[in-house]
Amino acid sequence: MGLQGQIIPYKNGEKEEDDDERAGKEISPFPPPPLHSKFAVVGYALTSKKIKSFLKPKLEGLARNKGILFVAIDQNRPLSDQGPFDIVLHKLTGKEWRQILESACTFPHYEPHDMIVEDYRRTHPEVTVLDPPDAIQHLHNRQSMLQCVADMNLSNSYGKVGIPKQIVIKKDASSIPGAVAKAGLMLPIVAKPLVADGSAKSHELSLAYDQQSLKKLEPPLVLQEFVNHGGVMFKVYIVGETIKVVRRFSLPDVCKRELSNIAGVFRFPRVSCAAASADNADLDPGVAELPPRPLLEKLARELCRRLGLRLFNLDIIREHGTRDRFYVIDINYFPGYGKMPEYEHIFTDFLLSLVQNQYKKKST
Template sequence: MRLKGEQFGAEGEEEEEQKLVVGYALTLKKKKSFLQPEFERLACKRGISFVAIDVNRPLSDQGPFDIILHKLSGKEWIDIVEDYGQTHPEVAVIDPPDAIQHVYNRHSMLQNVVDLNLSEFDGRVCVPRQMVIMKDQLSIPDEAAKAGLKLPLVAKPLLVDGSAKSHELFLLYDWSSLSKLEPPFVLQEFVNHGGILFKIYNVGDAIKVVRRYSLPNVTKCQLADVPGIFPFPRVSSAAASADDADLDPDIAELPPLPLLERLSKELRHRLARSSIVQYRYDQGAWDKRHLLCN
């Protein structure tokens, strides 16, 4: 990999400083949100340049790159990235396709959290009771009862593929509403959490925590008097920032950094050593006793 640094010619004269080149393949939406002018100026000052990858040309004919940053899906693109990684092992691919597969499935992704044991910290990490619905909505109430699930429930698409549909979220107050949803999806108990969640971004050893507005608490009166299903698109998006809101201190308190550091380390290991880990705490948030990962 080419690294930023001073280079000298045969006569000892100083050559132009070499930059780190990042080739990116992003959706138009991701490009607009990621490649902000201020970010590009900062990157330039740090010796980093971003170059758009032309997906209609062979990847091997482009570059040279030090890093491939991609956020595209589809078997054809995945095959291209995998082949490029094999023929150019000196180039860091973020993230490797095999690592991405671990986080495409919501149920299996959260299973990594279920298997964690972080009991030595002030608090614990857990996942709300959940089950996967693949088909036959009519049998869901009986199956959910066997699994110990109770109303209200949250339903989310099983697969996270970056599409708008994969970000859909529904809050259900009664069992009959399940027939309106299209499988496959994950069905999860809803836990009141003060309407705030913490979204954690982890790159390498760096951890950034932001507060986002989430689903409101559900009262017993609502559960008894307001049947039905309610959609909540794009919960926890950047537009829902609560960092500057005047919040109850018990709700706004961030999880302790040592717990986040250990959790990040464990998830990175279990998610095939992914370079970038993004996760969120809601459904109970952090209340000095437990942290529910969703």
């Protein structure tokens, strides 16, 4: 298997086309947008940082050529006064935004309680929201985000996927050494903020090497047992029914001899980023080999179902010295797709598939 990132459309198992091949095609593989509009309209409510990293000119140009128009949502106006939208794409936090969405759009198990909302449902039943706020909120807590993976206990002939042994400390740093010993966690310990809201602080992590240093950590935290993984992690991007895997450099392994000579807490503002790509690095094949395709297909499918999400990524590591023991260490909603190779084609094809599904439902 080569060392380049892999695209896996796990619906049918076929390999994604090369970027050069697709760029030369003028005809979309999907039928045209619904007849009521020249364009499929995607309303977006994103932070300025996300707009800059995601809505790049190449994406918007390709989308327009395929019949997709991105339109900014004005958060100071009712959603019912805007659009109409075929798709609402969002990554905002806060009660105000959730109320705007929930007052205008239909979600599973959500029942409106006033005539204005009921009228919007009747007038715009076709809108697809990516994704339901309650489902996104589930990933804002590192205690709950990995529970789905733990509950799956995924294991087949291609490998086993779990999560590192972990505990949650909500307050009182002085209790951490006792809690770690009681839970049987081995040093070193990875400490991550309990809240994972996409902010810079939520991406910070610390590595504590000794018992005394554990008291220096600042709750609320999730404490994970560090797993040696050859200094490489796999970022698994999921966009609907397509996944793409890339390698990123990660924290180096820690041997027992080092552990006996190192003390203290080491802080890392952000471990993985696009600049730390390991796809073209000269790596040990046992470290660089991507997780087996069938294992990732099953994991992605099941997590999409359990989480109720279609836009997220997984940080996965392989236990060093094994070929088939994997751990999910983080899940992020609407991650930095701008860092994912070929994201423009993958994302626009995904949006077109959603619009076409809407069109089919209205035609039946």
